[in-house]
Amino acid sequence: MKPFDFIQPATIDAAILALAEYSPNVRILNGGTDCLVELKHVAQSPGVVIDVSRLQGLKGIEIVDAGLRIGAGVTHTEIMADPLIKEHVPAMIDAAHTVGAVQTRNLGTLGGNLVTCVPSMDSGPTLLALDADVTILGAKGTRQSSLTDFFVAPRKTSLEPDELLLEIIIPKENLGKPASFIKFGLRKGQALALVNAASALWVEGNKFKDVRIALGAVAPVVIRASKAEALLEGQSVSEGLIQEAAKIAVGEAKPIDDFRASKEYRNDLIEVGTRRTLQAALGASNIQS
Amino acid sequence: MTDVTLIVNGETKTASVPPETTLLKMLREDLNYTGSKLGCDVGDCGACTVLVDGLAVNACLMLAGQAEGKEILTIEGLSTLEKYHPIQKAFEDVAALQCGFCGPGMIMTTKALIDQDEDVTRQNIKDALSGNLCRCTGYTKIIEGVIDAYQEITGKKLPEIKPRAA
Ligand SMILES: Cc1cc2nc3c(=O)[nH]c(=O)nc-3n(C[C@H](O)[C@H](O)[C@H](O)COP(=O)(O)OP(=O)(O)OC[C@H]3O[C@@H](n4cnc5c(N)ncnc54)[C@H](O)[C@@H]3O)c2cc1C
Ligand code: FES
């Protein structure tokens, strides 16, 4: 790694001051499982590295007025073991479990995952399907954003260089919403997603309501399949309709062709992933009622 | 330079290192704990696995400064001159390893799994070891070694896998 200055602020306020002072020549470091890999390969020094991995203010999972708050510095391992996540958003446990191997999940954080903004990130689809919001803190104060607006382009979020991702909020009305996540990789353990997907839905009077379908690794950022969602919305629950929605979802994505998988294969995975997550969310809804 | 103090295998150790030094580099080059291996240096192979406050992490993906004040357990902390640790003994008994390069990482990941004190299945073991690559063995003997160590240390039995009906 190229030499850099290293700061370990004791509080979030101190971190924000340091960000303001050194940006744009500054990197935030949390679990380091993405950042350090990158810093080992870049030719330029990042200038200043600010370690936020000890900040208590980025930790914690709790119910707040707006919903379920998950600190940006919560690790994937912590998500997998948390009783509130298990009770209110269990699909997040399945998603967290697919991130790398145990060594990566012990260090890697939810916030770090979202900020990388790679299309294949495994936390993205479930959170998008649950209409998650993020809270961002900068020298000018805090601001709220939907996760949809947070994802701008590959490896680019709406964060300014002097801003910190503080927390992720699952809105109150979506706690307990039946949801499901699936990931397809070249093998089970420690592989990037070829395609990942999540669905969430309510069933009311045997009709689909507030259907959300999110797809990863199939477009520049994690996307919603809105046409497939619209097909189901308000309609009577039927297996045939789920199959049709899954076909429509394929048309909403633009997967790439590369050495890991062809575009055709990824399109098949989008259909299968959409169908299976819708079926599983429906199954979870049946168990609830 | 930053002064970093770690508690390695129960002993307090301090070194002055450049901030870009990884925990792995500090352990191997500044503190002379060369048991943890440098394989890929990017988090893929697990040869550098150590326990930090009881959790298995890749020491190549943590800065030494991030580990300041934490308890680090390396492979050197397991055996004594008189006696192998039960995981090491189990690995030896089944001849789990061939060249041995992946061994320290495999054994530390196994230690973290068994320390969790939960009931373990064969699938849990495969899942736990999915971040530890071995270029020699094909994993079968390693998994046998983990099962033996788990049963020896916890006194539990792994659930039997029922043979499929013909
Ligand atoms: C071997 C290996 C396997 C992996 N497998 C997967 C996988 O299967 N699925 C997957 O999705 N990812 C995977 N990853 C990627 C990575 O582990 C995850 O994205 C992880 O969640 C990143 O979190 P982190 O805390 O380590 O982030 P860091 O590396 O610390 O940071 C990542 C980026 O986010 C920024 N950042 C971090 N926290 C904040 C914050 N609070 N505010 C603002 N900016 C911030 C950093 O500046 C950096 O740009 C893998 C990585 C490795 C090394
Ligand atoms: S050397 Fe650390 S994971 Fe390979």
Ligand code: FES
């Ligand atoms: S025994 Fe040689 S790498 Fe595992």
